[in-house]
Amino acid sequence: MADYKAPLRDIRFVLNDVFEADKLWQSLPGLDGAIDAETADAMLEEAGKITSQTIAPLNRSGDEEGARWNDGVVTTPTGFKEAYNVYAEGGWVGLGGNPNYGGLGMPKTLGVQVEEMVYGANNSFALYAALTAGCCLALDAHGSEELKNTYLPQLYSGTWAGTMCLTEPHAGTDLGIIRTRAVPQEDGSYAVTGTKIFITGGEHDLTDNIIHLVLAKLPDAPAGPKGISLFLVPKFMVHEDGSLGERNAVACGSIEHKMGIKGSATCVMNFDGAKGYLIGELNKGLNAMFTMMNYERLSIGIQGIGCSEASYQSAVDYARDRVQSRAPTGAQQPEKAADPIIVHPDVRRMLLTMKAMTEGSRAFSTYVAMQLDVSKFAEEPEAKKNAEDLVALLTPVAKAFFTDVGLESCVHGQQVFGGHGYVREWGQEQLVRDVRIAQIYEGTNGIQALDLMGRKTVANGGAFFKVFAAEVRSFLEANQAEDMSEFVQPLAAALDNLEELTALVIDRSRNNPNEIGAASVEYLHVFGYTAYAYMWAKMARAARARLNDDADGFHAAKLSTGRFFVKRLLPRIHSLSESVRAGSEPLYELDAAQF
Missing domain, CATH: 1.20.120 (Four Helix Bundle (Hemerythrin (Met), subunit A))
Structure with missing residues (x-):
């Protein structure tokens, strides 16, 4: 299996030559000169190093070892905690975060490039930071100043991690039928009770605290989705001075045994009257959660790109090295017993399909990120409205298409290896297993298609x-x-x-x-x-x-x-x-x- 190398040349081509991102950044008043081409290039170079040298080497070992659960305690694979500390110390968790609370305030057009590198290096590792970033988006947009001041700086720094707790055993796509309850308390907090499943990073050993964003209903809430509210529920309570206090009444009941992303802890979380704090308005929880869905769904789509890139790199190296049979037009390397398989039409078909779709995906993810940046940072009303409309339209396309073609590409990569692609140590079968989930979570691709066709068109x-x-x-x-x-x-x-x-x-x-x-x-x-x-x-x-x-x-x-x-x-x-x-x-x- 070839070592993953961040595709910096192609990323720079897309950012600089195709979309002239620096011109965009300088034209957006809301960015306030936070980024220029030189700074972006330095950040991409550093991201390439950390993903290729620190995170990627843990990919296979993390898959082999997996996350482990023991009496409510979850341990991530060997090396994950140390790598996460390095990643967090570099400021990468808060890359796109609000600078007023310790984030770096970088545009999404830069962020998607870094996300692709992390996913390409190690899917399981990437998810811990991705969920924290999503948690921060919702909290920053809808939380009170007190909640933002207390939690955002620690989340952006990577000292604490975040989750999103939506799904329940009986309620997936149809969140309107959730049963988790939030009962108002005299001190203004809420007692949250219920069970959430499929919670990425619900429990782990990477950070000192975990901040859960939980969808729940008050006892007298309206039926259906109009009765859902959003609550912040910390694993450990936080004192006024910012220090950690007692353990909250939230626990991990188990972790799932999955097809892939085995280094990512997918948890069953039990809330037993846990203390929580309202984010946004009562009964407007879905609105608050969907603030970050465009970003999160794009991120999950990028998981498909990262896997495709990793599979392609490995498949190309193998195709250049593996010799089998002669080229249809005659021997290309007569000094050897056979020619490298890259001379064969079907191998070229698979490799070119991977290459064309991965590079197309990278350009499209950058294009969608540009719309997110314009919708967030532009001041001109028409430009802002057009970008918002494009974000709404293109997000389901990005999430579903990136991951559908991502699986296709990884299967092609496995096929290039032949029998070796089915064997664990070559890495291709892991990529097929890891990328498969991206078509399912954050709204299945069928739901994304229905959203595009029904709501958005x-x-x-x-x-x-x-x-x-x-x-x-x-x-x-x-x-x-x-x-x-x-x-x-x-x-x-x-x-x-x-x-x-x-x-x-x-x-x-x-x-x-x-x-x-x-x-x-x-x-x-x-x-x-x-x-x-x-x-x-x-x-x-x-x-x-x-x-x-x-x-x-x-x-x-x-x-x-x-x-x-x-x-x-x-x-x-x-x-x-x-x-x-x-x-x-x-x-x-x-x-x-x-x-």
């Missing part, structure tokens, strides 16, 4: 989609030069097709609500491939501009990879589109008893 008559389509049309009009036609023309055709599908489903859904769910998954994938065609057109434009300064062939390779995407992968939209056009009737011909 049909419900507003395609208003959000029109913002995206208008931007792509503007790009197409500005790039009519002949040397861009091989990318622009397929993009234009794909956009025409997507616009047609969007109008079709909106129209059909007026008479049959089943049409929304029936079209949703295929529609999301058509959207994903079309969005990647846009990303590849932008990357092709940037690569062409640098061809005269291309000593190592990096930019020429970028163009060749883009051509592979346009010619071999983008055509997948045709079969997917036909599935959408087939409508919902084939799904409902069988009665339930006939399945």
